[in-house]
């Protein structure tokens with residue numbers, strides 16, 4: 493999830509700033525590390541050698557999940573690195589992930605404090621970036637029980653089906669059947685989430701642009717989060733100013749949306765959007781927990797930041813894999829054909845009869861988890877993990893990308909083979925630690941059903957209604973964007989020939 497993480501992608505300017513400060517802090521650091529090493533008799537996990545001041549920052553580059561995967565081959569499934577002054581535990585096996593997210597889930601239920609997230613999410617009064625504690629527990633239960641419950645997700649069915657039908661229409665009207673698939677699915681998921689969350693589409697340029705800038709900003713590396721005494725670099729580089737500007741813009745927008753909801757006639761049941769539900773909880777105040785306006789705004793932001801990007805990214809990678817693997821495309825089309833039976837559209841009732849469709853989406857999540865390092869957590873107590881001592885306050889990256897390519901758990905892990913998920917109980921709901929694209933445990937993703945029903949409906953209809961082929965001159969580039977949240981670098985352009 494792109495909202496998730498700070499891309500460890502230091503720009504040239506920042507590197508220059510860091511290195512120019514090196515002489516000032518070198519002496520101090522050498523002294524500090526001497527004092528610490530002489531005190532510590534702990535059995536810490538293996539660590540790669542590090543540089544003063546920046547630690548291992550220089551080694552994780554623009555694709556941290558790949559770089560950390562390579563490092564783990566030398567240092568093992570639990571390794572301790574240092575990003576600036578922050579100790580970071582990296583888990584790269586299913587067993588290590590299970591220890592963190594199941595055996596010691598409570599100890600690792602805190603989130604790392606990330607500066608940009610603080611600015612944008614109202615001092616982290618949201619769910620995703622909130623520190624573990626009473627407020628988080630209340631907000632998460634509101635999200636799980638009231639906003640993203642099975643029943644609520646089902647109640648938005650008409651929105652998804654309408655947006656799907658609208659997109660099919662759009663493709664039919666496309667000149668020479670040429671479509672930018674990436675653009676279509678971004679717009680479709682944005683529209684669904686806007687209507688579900690806010691009650692109507694906000695598909696104008698300004699809103700899309702604001703969302704895009706927010707997601708990009710959350711993927712920026714803030715020096716101050718990792719090297720606190722260099723926080724001034726974030727001010728100097730303009731990063732902080734940008735974050736405050738976006739926070740203000742979003743705040744004005746959300747203020748407007750909430751006021752509109754407060755002033756309209758109360759909606760009920762299936763007509764309620766997410767803001768309606770939150771406003772009602774605030775008014776009724778039954779649980780004794782006061783849901784502040786800023787918390788409502790922060791939750792809405794979570795839904796956009798956590799929900800849009802991750803969802804369409806999974807669809808993009810899926811189409812990329814299907815275009816590279818025509819046998820899988822053919823098998824999926826046959827399944828869709830058998831279920832659709834010439835109807836104008838596959839509807840949600842049909843999806844449970846499409847095991848291959850579900851297997852294709854799972855296999856894509858295995859190979860391309862949208863947040864390959866999940867969302868950083870932090871330990872709140874000293875704890876022993878697989879025989880190693882992990883100190884309180886250690887940040888944790890779980891390399892879900894590496895884990896779902898582990899050859900000891902997966903046969904031919906680099907190959908796209910949806911069949912491996914047929915008649916196989918392994919699922920992404922957080923109980924099988926070899927496959928955790930949505931995380932697991934207390935901090936696991938509450939949006940699984942919401943995301944996957946959109947993706948299933950969209951993919952089923954795309955292959956049912958159209959023959960999709962690459963536009964010859966565009967080719968297919970499966971390279972990844974930089975940073976910890978991973979998209980396809982180039983949009984997928986296809987010709988979509990109607991099948992009926």
Ligand code: HEM
Pocket residue numbers: 493619620621632635640794795798799800802803806861862863866867929930931932933934935936937938939940942943
């Ligand atoms: C394919 C789509 C998605 C993927 C791959 C994904 C992935 C993730 C991951 C990896 C986490 C962190 C889990 C952990 O720390 O163990 C997370 C958390 C979260 N996700 Fe998702 N997500 C997706 C869609 C959504 C949607 C659609 C929503 C909301 C509508 C959503 C809302 C959240 C929230 C609120 C959290 C924070 C939970 C917490 O900290 O307690 N996600 N997601």
